[in-house]
Amino acid sequence: MTKRRQSAISILGLALALACAPGVRADNPFSGMVKFFSSVFIEDNASGTHFSHRAGEFGLRRLEVRFSLAGDVTDRVGYAVRLDGFASPDAMSLGSNAGLFPEAEGSGAPLRSEPFDILLYEAWVRVNGFVLKNLDLTVGRQRISWGTADKVGVVDNLNPVDLANFFTFDPDYFADRRPQTAVNLEYYFGPASKLQCVWLLERQYAPLPQGFESLLRGGAGGEAEVHLAVREPLLKHTNLGFRLSTVLGKTDIGLTYYRGNFPLPVLTGSALSATGLDLGYDYPGQQIFAADLAGDVLGFGFWAEAAYVLPEGLRGSVSMPVMVDGRVVDFVSTFRVFERGWMRAVLGADANFSLGTGLYLNVQYVRGFFDESAFSSLYRRYFQKDKGMFFGELEDYVLGRAEYKLWRGDLKLELGGLAELAGGASAWVFMPGLEYRIADAVSLRAGAFWVSGDEDGTKFGPFKKDRLVYAAFKLVF
Amino acid sequence: MNKKIAPILCLGILGLGAALGAQNRSAEDILRRVDAAVSGPAAPRDMESVMTMTITSASGAVKTRRLRVWSQAAAAGESRRLMKFLAPPDVRGIGFLTLADDHMYLYLPEFRRIRRIASHNKSEPFVGSDFSYEDLAASAFSDSYVPALAGEDETTWTLDLERRPGAGKPYKKIRLVVSKDALLPLRMELHDNSGQRIKIEEQENGRAGAYWVPVLIRMKDLKSGSRTELVMSDVKVDQGLGDEVFTQRNLRTRAES
Numbered sequence: 001m002t003k004r005r006q007s008a009i010s011i012l013g014l015a016l017a018l019a020c021a022p023g024v025r026a027d028n029p030f031s032g033m034v035k036f037f038s039s040v041f042i043e044d045n046a047s048g049t050h051f052s053h054r055a056g057e058f059g060l061r062r063l064e065v066r067f068s069l070a071g072d073v074t075d076r077v078g079y080a081v082r083l084d085g086f087a088s089p090d091a092m093s094l095g096s097n098a099g100l101f102p103e104a105e106g107s108g109a110p111l112r113s114e115p116f117d118i119l120l121y122e123a124w125v126r127v128n129g130f131v132l133k134n135l136d137l138t139v140g141r142q143r144i145s146w147g148t149a150d151k152v153g154v155v156d157n158l159n160p161v162d163l164a165n166f167f168t169f170d171p172d173y174f175a176d177r178r179p180q181t182a183v184n185l186e187y188y189f190g191p192a193s194k195l196q197c198v199w200l201l202e203r204q205y206a207p208l209p210q211g212f213e214s215l216l217r218g219g220a221g222g223e224a225e226v227h228l229a230v231r232e233p234l235l236k237h238t239n240l241g242f243r244l245s246t247v248l249g250k251t252d253i254g255l256t257y258y259r260g261n262f263p264l265p266v267l268t269g270s271a272l273s274a275t276g277l278d279l280g281y282d283y284p285g286q287q288i289f290a291a292d293l294a295g296d297v298l299g300f301g302f303w304a305e306a307a308y309v310l311p312e313g314l315r316g317s318v319s320m321p322v323m324v325d326g327r328v329v330d331f332v333s334t335f336r337v338f339e340r341g342w343m344r345a346v347l348g349a350d351a352n353f354s355l356g357t358g359l360y361l362n363v364q365y366v367r368g369f370f371d372e373s374a375f376s377s378l379y380r381r382y383f384q385k386d387k388g389m390f391f392g393e394l395e396d397y398v399l400g401r402a403e404y405k406l407w408r409g410d411l412k413l414e415l416g417g418l419a420e421l422a423g424g425a426s427a428w429v430f431m432p433g434l435e436y437r438i439a440d441a442v443s444l445r446a447g448a449f450w451v452s453g454d455e456d457g458t459k460f461g462p463f464k465k466d467r468l469v470y471a472a473f474k475l476v477f
Numbered sequence: 478m479n480k481k482i483a484p485i486l487c488l489g490i491l492g493l494g495a496a497l498g499a500q501n502r503s504a505e506d507i508l509r510r511v512d513a514a515v516s517g518p519a520a521p522r523d524m525e526s527v528m529t530m531t532i533t534s535a536s537g538a539v540k541t542r543r544l545r546v547w548s549q550a551a552a553a554g555e556s557r558r559l560m561k562f563l564a565p566p567d568v569r570g571i572g573f574l575t576l577a578d579d580h581m582y583l584y585l586p587e588f589r590r591i592r593r594i595a596s597h598n599k600s601e602p603f604v605g606s607d608f609s610y611e612d613l614a615a616s617a618f619s620d621s622y623v624p625a626l627a628g629e630d631e632t633t634w635t636l637d638l639e640r641r642p643g644a645g646k647p648y649k650k651i652r653l654v655v656s657k658d659a660l661l662p663l664r665m666e667l668h669d670n671s672g673q674r675i676k677i678e679e680q681e682n683g684r685a686g687a688y689w690v691p692v693l694i695r696m697k698d699l700k701s702g703s704r705t706e707l708v709m710s711d712v713k714v715d716q717g718l719g720d721e722v723f724t725q726r727n728l729r730t731r732a733e734s
Contacts, residue, residue, distance in 0.1 A: 031566060078730065128730060136726065145590040191557075191576050191724040250578060252593050294593040296579075301595030352601055408534065408703070409605035440540055440565035476567040 029071035035064040035474040037170050039449075045465035050167070059468050060168050063087045066121075076128045087116040122179050136186045143179040144198055146243055146256055148294035148303040151175045152366050152399060154344040155256055155290045155305045158182070158198055158241050160206035160263030161370045167209045169449045169468060171416070171433065175370070180204060193246035200239035203231065203283065204263040216279060228265065229282040237261075251295040258288040262311075264371050264391065267383055268337060271319035273330070284337070285312035302349045310341040311373070318382045335378035342394060344368030360403040368394045369459075388422035388457040395459070396421040410437040414447070418460070425457030445472040504624040507634050507655060512617040514660040514689065516550050521688045521714035523549045527563070528707055532606050535702030542568065542604055547722055551577075556616070557723035568604065574728040575614070584728045591725050600647045607676065607696040607705040611647055618653070621646045632657055656682060659689035675699055685712045 039059035046052060053059070063086070070080040102113030124140030147155030152175045159180050165173035183199045217224045231237045239260030246253060261283045269280030290307035314337040322331045348364030372394045375385050380393070387393045401416040416431040433447025448469045455461040513519040530542040543564040549557045560573040570586035581594045600609050618624070622638035629635065638651040650668040655661070659682040667676040676698055683692035694707040721727065 031569060126730070128726075136730075143589040145588060148593065186726070188724060188726045191574075191720065192580070192582070194726070247580070250580070296593070296595040299595060301593065303593075350595065352595075354600065358601055408532065408602070441567040443567070476565075 029069045031068045031070070031477065033064070033066040033474060033476050035066075035172075035472060037062050037064065037168075037470065037472040039169060039468045039470035041466060041468050043465055043467060048465055049462040051466045053466075059470075060170070061089055062168070062170075063089075068122075078126045078128070080122055080124055082120075082122040083118060084121045085116055085118045087114070130185075132187070134188045136188070138184040138186070139182075141179050141181045142184060143177065144182060144184060144241075145177075146241075146292075147254065147290075147305050148252065148292045149305050149346040149366075150303070150348055150350070150362055150364055150399075150401075152346070152364070152369070152397075153292075153305050154307040154346055154366075154368060155254070155292045157256075157258045157260070157288050157290070157307075158200065158204075158239075160204040162207055163264070163371075164207040164209045169470065170472065171431065171445075171447065172472075178207065190246065192252060194244075196241075196243040196245075198241040198243075200241070200260065203237060203239060203261045205283065206263040208265075223276040225276060225278045227269075227278060227280045229268070229280065231261075231283070251293050254292045256288070256290045256292075258290070259285075261285050262373075266314075266337065266373070266391070267385075268314060268316045269318070270383070271317075271330075273319075273321060274328075280317075282314065284314045286310065300349055300351045303346070304348070305346040307344045308341055309344060309373070311338040314338065316379055316382070333378075333382065335382065336376045337379050338374065339376040340374070342368070342374035344372075344394070355404075358405050360401075360405075362401040364399045366397040366399060369397065388420075388425055388459055388461075390459055392459070395423075411435070420453070420458050420460050422458045425454040425461070427451060427453030427458035427461035429460050429463075441476045443474050445474070446470065504626040504636055505619070507626070508619050508622070508624040508636060508638070510660050511653075511655055511662065512619050515662075516556060516617055519660070519688075520550045521685070521690065523547070523716060523718035524685075524690065524712065524714050525716060525718070526709045526712040528709055530604070530606055530608075531706045531708075533704050533706075540605070541565070542606075547718055549718055549723060556614075558614075559723055559728060562604075572728045574723065574725065576723060581610075582725060582728060589729075591729060607698045607701075607703055608707070609647065612678070612696065618651075620644070622651065624653075627652065633663060656689075661689055661691060685714045688714055690714065 038061045041051070041053045041055060041057050041059055043055045044053070046054075051059070065085040065087075066082065067085075068080065068082040070078070072078045102110065104110045120141065122141055122143065124138050124142040126136060126138040128136050130137035144158045145156055146158060147153040149155070156177065159177040162173060162176045162178050165176060181201045183201070185197045187195045189195070213226055216226050239258070241256065241258045241260070243254060243256040245255075262285075263283070265281040266284055267279065268282045268284075269278070271278040271280075287310045288307050289310070290305065292303070292305040294301070294303040296302070315334050316337045317332055317334045319330050319332045321328045323329075345367040346364060348362070350360065350362040353359045353361070371391050373391075374394055375383075380386060385392050387395050397418050397420055399416075399418040401414065404413045405411070406413070412435045414431075414433045414435070416433070418429045420427045420429070428451070430450040430452070431447060432450070433445060435443055435445045437443045446469070448467070449463075450467050451460055451463040453461050453464075455464055510519070525545070525547045528544045528546055530544070532540045532542070541564070542562065545561050545563055547559045551557065555577045556575075557577065558573075558575045562568045562571045570584075572584035572586075574582040574584070576582075583592050583594045584590070585592065600611055602608070603610050603613055618638060621641055621644035623641055624636045624638050627635045627637045634655045634657065636653045636655065638653055640646055640649050647669075648667045649670050649672060652664075652666040652668075653662055654664040656663050661682045662678070662680050663682075664680070665676075665678040666674050667678065669675045676696060678697075679695045680691050681693040682689045684690075690709070690712060692709050692712070695704060696707075697704040
């Protein structure tokens with residue numbers, strides 16, 4: 001058993017002991033979920049940008065288990081622990097450690113044929129009325145959600161996006177963010193007003209999809225060495241955030257400041273030599289000044305967010321050998337990665353319409369996805385970074401979602417999607433789906449991921465040949 | 478017209494008008510007293526209860542939801558309410574907070590997120606039941622309806638309520654049967670904008686301390702044939718629930734525990 005699994009199970013045991021301890025108040029502190037998700041590609045894509053597969057090949061088959069404990073220890077002290085477990089029947093044949101046969105581990109555990117992974121998603125303790133009556137302190141691994149936008153926002157910057165699950169196309173994980181270990185102080189001064197101060201004890205690193213590093217190497221011809229600049233674990237490298245939120249008139253408003261690091265890696269150096277190509281990556285620092293609002297006009301909900309991103313003054317370099325007087329000399333160009341700060345923004349609205357059993361519409365304009373930045377002109381030229389690529393230049397998107405409920409909400413028909421507007425090129429992603437609530441707490445979901453538009457010059461266009469259908473079965477307990 | 482008859486007719490019309498006026502005043506008085514008992518000075522200042530909601534579809538399928546509700550009576554448009562789902566598991570922990578001026582917030586425990594929701598949701602069915610958000614709000618009738626006395630017996634008054642012009646209410650007309658003891662509704666027939674009767678609500682009232690409070694409400698949707706029964710238990714009144722209960726802070730922390 002790996003140390004990580006041992007730790008996760010120890011934490012679960014500790015939480016169980018805590019939940020069962022005398023004096024602990026909770027009606028039923030246990031809850032959880034069992035879910036099976038499976039997706040199938042519907043056409044061949046022998047050499048795709050992101051995936052290679054045959055028609056009918058499984059994209060992902062995953063059994064997911066969630067176990068949560070939450071409750072109050074006293075009137076003022078509460079806690080929550082959540083462990084997520086994942087198992088895949090495909091795992092025997094995946095990864096470099098896979099052998100020919102499903103041999104057991106030394107302990108006899110058949111981890112190769114019945115592999116699983118377990119992670120501590122959340123674990124925190126909250127003290128209400130800490131020092132001051134209106135002050136709450138929450139310490140531990142926690143999800144701190146900021147802003148007013150729906151799913152894709154520009155203010156929710158404390159927790160990194162889960163990019164690994166983004167590419168599973170499981171709609172439960174679309175633009176989801178992962179909890180971080182933090183000290184979170186919240187001072188309340190009204191029914192909907194608070195001042196919040198968050199100290200993140202670690203730098204943010206977004207989980208990246210399997211094969212990400214190979215993709216970087218492969219993109220450079222299969223010979224590249226990838227180097228990552230790692231910051232020392234010093235106090236000065238930890239992240240901070242502040243938020244003031246209140247109600248003005250009938251509008252909720254919020255002001256936030258974040259000082260931390262880019263949660264996704266940024267290419268900063270490329271050095272070509274006789275031995276190959278070296279690529280340098282970094283998670284540079286940034287400050288984000290943001291404001292958001294949400295309200296209600298004539299029965300329509302609306303929200304808006306704006307964020308000004310001020311990156312640290314990072315320099316990039318490109319080195320390549322040139323012949324000078326018959327000798328090979330490294331010619332090095334250095335340049336600023338970012339010339340100046342940039343704005344990202346969201347504007348959205350939603351409404352319910354009394355059509356049949358109720359139609360819900362939600363539309364949102366987004367300037368700048370979570371992975372996009374405004375690079376310097378030299379950076380763009382040297383690294384060929386532009387609009388229409390992951391980790392590229394800022395783009396415009398329109399996201400929408402329509403939901404129609406039938407049978408008292410037991411059947412939900414849904415059409416979600418986005419339009420990517422990348423200068424002259426564009427791509428459309430359609431995510432139709434239906435969810436049937438078989439019984440209380442048991443649901444079946446089916447849907448599709450369908451891309452159309454320009455394959456070149458867009459971020460989502462290259463997924464055109466990765467169209468897939470999926471089904472998910474979920475029990476919540 | 479005969480000059481002798483005219484003054485008598487005028488007097489008669491005036492008398493009839495006065496009698497109708499008196500009847501309407503009486504209807505208005507009754508409705509004001511109902512409002513006082515539902516959400517005004519004669520209602521509990523605050524209340525906490527567990528609501529068990531049983532939804533029965535036209536085909537007979539039954540679903541149950543359980544919520545804990547905290548509410549605070551106040552002037553029109555100022556009442557506050559906090560609701561937390563206890564069951565079933567897939568909605569457990571979800572919370573709703575309604576503040577003054579229809580400010581509504583939804584707490585989603587899975588995302589640890591509080592979201593402002595628009596007031597258009599008020600006419601939508603509440604969690605798949607036959608109640609809308611509006612049906613569950615304890616708002617005063619007099620602000621939005623003009624009453625007329627339609628009948629009376631030993632134990633009840635029957636009022637016909639007509640929606641006032643411009644009142645933002647979903648029902649054009651309500652036939653309301655009021656208990657003389659409790660001054661609370663016993664039965665409501667709810668009519669849509671076309672005048673068609675679309676729902677029937679029946680209510681049983683019980684004692685909680687010095688107050689009459691609803692302990693069972695049945696709503697029947699005449700179009701779909703479904704019905705929802707709401708049973709209130711563990712009712713506590715006048716606990717002195719302070720402003721701090723009806724806050725985003727409490728929406729999140731009460732919903733998490």
